[in-house]
Amino acid sequence: MIDLQHVNKWYGQYHALDNVTGQIKKGEVVVVCGPSGSGKSTMIRTLNRLETIQSGRIFVNGEDIYSPGHDVNKLRAGIGFVFQQFNLFPHLSARENVMLSPLKVAGMSKAEASDLAAELLTKVGLEHRIDAMPAQLSGGQQQRVAIARALAQKPPLILFDEPTSALDPEMVGEVLSVMKQLASEGMTMVVVTHEMGFAQEVADRIWFMDAGKILEEALPRDFFSAPKHPRAQRFLADILSPKMVGHAPDAAEALA
Amino acid sequence: MDFQLSFLMSSNVLPLLLQGAATTVRLFSTAWIIGILVAFLLVGLRAVPNRWIGRIVALFVEYHRNVPTVVQIMVWYFGMPEILPQDIKLWINRGDTEFLFAMIALGLNVSAFFAEDIRSGMRAVPHTQLEAARSIGLSAFGALIYVLLPQALRISVPPLINRSLILFKDTSLAMAIGVAELSYQTKAIENLSFRSLEVFFASTVFYLLASLALMGIGAWFSRRFPPAFKG
Numbered sequence: 001m002i003d004l005q006h007v008n009k010w011y012g013q014y015h016a017l018d019n020v021t022g023q024i025k026k027g028e029v030v031v032v033c034g035p036s037g038s039g040k041s042t043m044i045r046t047l048n049r050l051e052t053i054q055s056g057r058i059f060v061n062g063e064d065i066y067s068p069g070h071d072v073n074k075l076r077a078g079i080g081f082v083f084q085q086f087n088l089f090p091h092l093s094a095r096e097n098v099m100l101s102p103l104k105v106a107g108m109s110k111a112e113a114s115d116l117a118a119e120l121l122t123k124v125g126l127e128h129r130i131d132a133m134p135a136q137l138s139g140g141q142q143q144r145v146a147i148a149r150a151l152a153q154k155p156p157l158i159l160f161d162e163p164t165s166a167l168d169p170e171m172v173g174e175v176l177s178v179m180k181q182l183a184s185e186g187m188t189m190v191v192v193t194h195e196m197g198f199a200q201e202v203a204d205r206i207w208f209m210d211a212g213k214i215l216e217e218a219l220p221r222d223f224f225s226a227p228k229h230p231r232a233q234r235f236l237a238d239i240l241s242p243k244m245v246g247h248a249p250d251a252a253e254a255l256a
Numbered sequence: 257m258d259f260q261l262s263f264l265m266s267s268n269v270l271p272l273l274l275q276g277a278a279t280t281v282r283l284f285s286t287a288w289i290i291g292i293l294v295a296f297l298l299v300g301l302r303a304v305p306n307r308w309i310g311r312i313v314a315l316f317v318e319y320h321r322n323v324p325t326v327v328q329i330m331v332w333y334f335g336m337p338e339i340l341p342q343d344i345k346l347w348i349n350r351g352d353t354e355f356l357f358a359m360i361a362l363g364l365n366v367s368a369f370f371a372e373d374i375r376s377g378m379r380a381v382p383h384t385q386l387e388a389a390r391s392i393g394l395s396a397f398g399a400l401i402y403v404l405l406p407q408a409l410r411i412s413v414p415p416l417i418n419r420s421l422i423l424f425k426d427t428s429l430a431m432a433i434g435v436a437e438l439s440y441q442t443k444a445i446e447n448l449s450f451r452s453l454e455v456f457f458a459s460t461v462f463y464l465l466a467s468l469a470l471m472g473i474g475a476w477f478s479r480r481f482p483p484a485f486k487g
Contacts, residue, residue, distance in 0.1 A: 050387055077393025087388035091406050091481075104402060105393040153392060 001026045001157060001188055002047060007056035009042060009212075016042045017053065018212035026156070029189045031199040031220075034209035035235060040192040041084075043209065044159050047190065048079045060157075077105050080150025080158035084165050086142040088134040094121060094145045095130050098152045105153070113152075120148040124178050140171030147178055158182065160191040196239060200224055208232045263454050269445055273455075276441030277462055283359060283427045283437055288420060290363025295370030302375065313371075320368035325361075326429045332361040333433040358430035366423045370416060377412030378404065410483040417474030421467055428463075438462060 002024040009017040017039050024030050032040045045051045046058060049065060049072050058065050065075050088097050098117035102108040108116070121130050124144040134142055143163055150158050160179065164172040176198050183189055183202045193199065199206060199220055206223040208216040208231075216229045227233045263269060301313050320328065333354065337345050348356060381404055389399035431440035442459040446452050 048391060050391065073390075073393050073395050076391055079391075081391040083384065083388065083391075085384060087384045089385065089388070089403055089407075091410065100402060101392040101394070104398055149392065 001061060003059040005057045007046065007053050007058060009046070009051065009053045016212050017046070020056070020212070020214055022207060022214055022217065024188065024190060026188055027186045028204045029183045029191065029202055030205050030207060031203035032190065032192045032207045032209060033194065033199065038209040039212040040209050041161050044161050044190055044192050047159055048076050048081055077101070077153055078155050080153055080155040082143070082146050082150055082158065082160045082163045084162040086139070086146045088142055088145055090134050093131050093133055094126060094137070097134070097145055098148045101149070101153050116152060117148070120151050121145065124148045125174070138171060139167045140174045143167065143175045144178055157188040160189065160193070162192050164193065164195055194239065196224070208235070259453055260451070261454070263451050264458050272441045272445060273438070273458055276436060276438035279355070279435065279437040280427050283355065283362065283430060283435065284424050286359045287362035287366060287423060287427070290359065291366035291370050291423065294364060294367035295374055298367060298371035299374050299378070317368040317371060320365045325365050325426050326432050328365050329358055329361040329429055329433055332357040354430070354433050354435045358433060358435045362423060362426060362430070366419060369419045373412045373415040373419060374408065377408035380411045381407045410481050413474065413477055413483070417470065421470055424467060424470060425463065
């Protein structure tokens with residue numbers, strides 16, 4: 001479904017994506033992890049052309065999406081994208097946020113789009129907040145509306161760019177459980193996340209990135225039990241048992 | 257001091273006042289419509305990635321913001337006919353020349369301010385809103401119409417209302433070129449009758465009530481479409 005071939009991107013001198021090559025099959029859940037600044041978000045944003053690339057090719061459903069004249073609106077209409085900061089439209093209610101793409105892109109009737117929105121908001125557990133404005137919703141609820149908005153495009157593929165990183169810890173679970181449900185229904189998903197529990201449980205494959213390169217591609221059980229690349233070993237050691245720095249022994253004890 | 261309300265109601269005063277008030281309202285509304293249309297055009301032109309277009313728009317805006325409005329009106333009325341071709345001049349002179357030039361001058365003047373108010377509203381909408389709009393498949397135009405402008409205009413409404421009030425009061429400057437709007441009629445009646453108190457009282461009350469009504473519309477809009485989107 002997705003095929004990246006030798007993709008390179010520079011921000012000025014900075015090599016953000018370094019010869020990235022990889023494939024994602026239909027129905028697969030791929031979790032992309034790695035330290036900050038490793039190019040994970042840049043990579044996932046290239047898949048619906050929110051970023052430009054300088055060389056290489058990316059195919060989605062067999063089409064070269066960076067070829068000149070490729071219809072970017074049609075490409076994006078077929079891909080859901082969930083942002084770290086939700087990016088709901090603040091002037092529209094939850095229902096209207098979900099309805100916008102069916103109405104204005106897919107050309108659905110108002111009644112159909114409204115029914116679809118109600119159905120999807122129920123699916124993400126927000127049947128009681130259908131007509132709430134985004135500002136009235138918690139972070140976790142907003143992100144679930146954002147997932148419903150992506151689902152309203154009826155996409156075969158959804159991209160998640162750190163969907164839980166902006167959430168309070170107690171709201172992470174509600175978003176992850178919606179994502180797990182989508183995965184179990186066979187949705188193709190690319191997920192940039194630091195939630196290693198989710199990766200272990202849901203991912204079919206892990207891509208580990210650093211310095212703009214995919215350093216390791218592995219099955220979750222192999223990646224978590226025996227990471228091959230030294231950078232991946234260090235990364236896992238750091239996030240699974242974070243070292244306290246500075247005057248932290250007291251805090252470490254308090255947390256233990 | 258004798259204040260005679262009946263003087264205002266007399267048959268040779270009241271029609272003049274009403275006619276003046278009607279001209280004021282007509283001048284305000286036509287200039288306002290020109291202003292908002294040209295403002296959107298200016299905002300659109302500013303978005304064109306061409307340095308010269310940007311500079312011309314900036315010059316247009318700075319001229320209209322920094323030259324006294326009454327001078328701008330006079331430039332149109334006394335200056336433009338010198339430049340315009342004979343045919344157009346004759347065509348304009350067949351109609352209400354004073355009103356037409358006052359309308360154009362005030363409309364262009366307010367467009368410069370409207371454009372800046374709309375532009376600052378657009379800049380207050382985070383760039384991520386555009387990304388989100390495009391990511392659900394909307395075109396650039398669709399994103400503008402359904403996502404960016406509705407948010408930007410809510411932010412722009414208080415300054416737009418404020419500027420509309422100033423435009424309403426600025427219509428009185430058109431008396432400088434002889435447009436028979438309310439201030440012109442007020443002055444004319446006062447000149448003939450010397451009943452200064454009554455006639456200025458009447459026009460003051462009219463300006464005040466109309467301005468309050470405009471503010472009321474603004475307040476209603478801001479309540480109905482709150483910019484902060486709080487629940």
